[in-house]
Amino acid sequence: GEGWRIAVLLNVESKKLGRKDIIKIERRKLTSAEVNVIALIAPTATINIIENFVVVEKFKVNVPEIIEGVIRCPNPTCISNKEREPVKSRFRTLSKDQLVFRCEYCSTIVTRDDILKLIIR
Secondary structure: OOOOOEEEEEEEEEOOOEEEEEEEEOOOOOOHHHHHHHHHHOOOOEEEEEEOOEEEEEEEOOOOOEEEOOEOOOOOOOHHHOOOOOOOOEEEEEEOOOOEEEEOOOOOEEEHHHHHHHEOO
16 A cells, blocks of 8 residues: 555663664655654664664664754744745754754754754654
8 A cells, every 4th residue: 555654662671771662664764854853853763774674774863963954943034934035944953962953044042842843844
């Protein structure tokens, strides 16, 4: 059929972490933009690429220094929010631990609490 099969497992036992959540997406490789979104929501996440039931790649997500076109600026007067301007949103990471970002155009600060509602879908 069409679409992807997705499984969400919460509070799974883990030797390293005690407990963890797992999201499994079949027949789908994540784009770098999608990995960046995961890093913003779950900065300690690990991504496993599995082919034929074998882990072929495993990596921790990394909050990038520059986040472009992934979250929108909450400032309505920011140039990145103007429909007539061909400008993608662009944020600089100020703190990877606390998840604090600054808009490169208007200097508006965005924090961990703002991220979910600002993700560009």
